[in-house]
Amino acid sequence: MSRLEDIQSRVEDVLTRKRMFEIRDLKKRFGSKDVLNGFNLELFEGENLVIMGKSGSGKSVMIKCLVGLMQPDSGSIKIMDKDITTLNRKDLDELRTEIGFLFQGSALYDSMTVRENLEFPLRRHKRKLGVIGDTDQLVEEALENVGLLSTIDLMPAELSGGMQRRVALARALILRPKIILYDEPTSGLDPITAKEIVELMRRVQRQYQTSSLIITHDIDCARVVSERIVLLVDGVDYAQGTFEELAASDDEKIQAFFK
Numbered sequence: 001m002s003r004l005e006d007i008q009s010r011v012e013d014v015l016t017r018k019r020m021f022e023i024r025d026l027k028k029r030f031g032s033k034d035v036l037n038g039f040n041l042e043l044f045e046g047e048n049l050v051i052m053g054k055s056g057s058g059k060s061v062m063i064k065c066l067v068g069l070m071q072p073d074s075g076s077i078k079i080m081d082k083d084i085t086t087l088n089r090k091d092l093d094e095l096r097t098e099i100g101f102l103f104q105g106s107a108l109y110d111s112m113t114v115r116e117n118l119e120f121p122l123r124r125h126k127r128k129l130g131v132i133g134d135t136d137q138l139v140e141e142a143l144e145n146v147g148l149l150s151t152i153d154l155m156p157a158e159l160s161g162g163m164q165r166r167v168a169l170a171r172a173l174i175l176r177p178k179i180i181l182y183d184e185p186t187s188g189l190d191p192i193t194a195k196e197i198v199e200l201m202r203r204v205q206r207q208y209q210t211s212s213l214i215i216t217h218d219i220d221c222a223r224v225v226s227e228r229i230v231l232l233v234d235g236v237d238y239a240q241g242t243f244e245e246l247a248a249s250d251d252e253k254i255q256a257f258f259k
């Protein structure tokens, strides 16, 4: 493909692909520190988008603003065309059922079995699903998809870190979210287990046709999983592109991510 054709096809993509969310000119300051200073981001349907930024650069602040847990100072945030800054609590709660979270440390409930952990979101969001027919079947299917049906009656403490992460992913998927937010999905895992989680993320995306936003410091995870990477530097979306495009850049701030 020539360079011109490549640009044309990208422009077409931007014009025609459905946006799952859109953040425009987001600003958030704490005291005298501008953490986000005009940050833009959009997630297209079906894509795996990676965000990279140094520790303390504002990635968590951005995610909290995105899901309505933190109020930005200014800027607009739309999730599936709904402006989340104007939604009431009930509508925001409903919209959140379209979003699956896989946050650091997997955050399973220690006092519940694997089965109970997976049943929890089903009970909580009965309204979205209507009368839940066979809860057992949904739970078993979700566990099967991450290869862990045999752990159904175990407690989280009886599972390895990688298994806990997979159960947490099964739990995030059980409500069939359209968007998944991953915050450091491979942190604290050994390289082999991290690779398994990355493979699982790719499979999940293909199987469920989800659109994913992935925050990671793990350069191997970014390389394997991303279709597009956005770099958060100095409070703005400093650069974006494929892994290869960014890795080939001679901009020092971009290069710093690939050393």
Ligand SMILES: Nc1ncnc2c1ncn2[C@@H]1O[C@H](COP(=O)(O)OP(=O)(O)OP(=O)(O)O)[C@@H](O)[C@H]1O
Pocket (backbone or CB within 6 Å): 030, 035, 053, 054, 055, 056, 057, 058, 059, 060, 061, 062
């Ligand atoms: N509630 C808060 N009150 C004051 N400052 C905050 C608050 N939340 C975040 N910050 C500050 O905002 C900056 C960005 O924090 P954030 O947690 O978003 O970074 P991060 O990019 O997610 O870092 P890491 O990769 O280490 O998780 C930090 O300087 C942090 O101290």
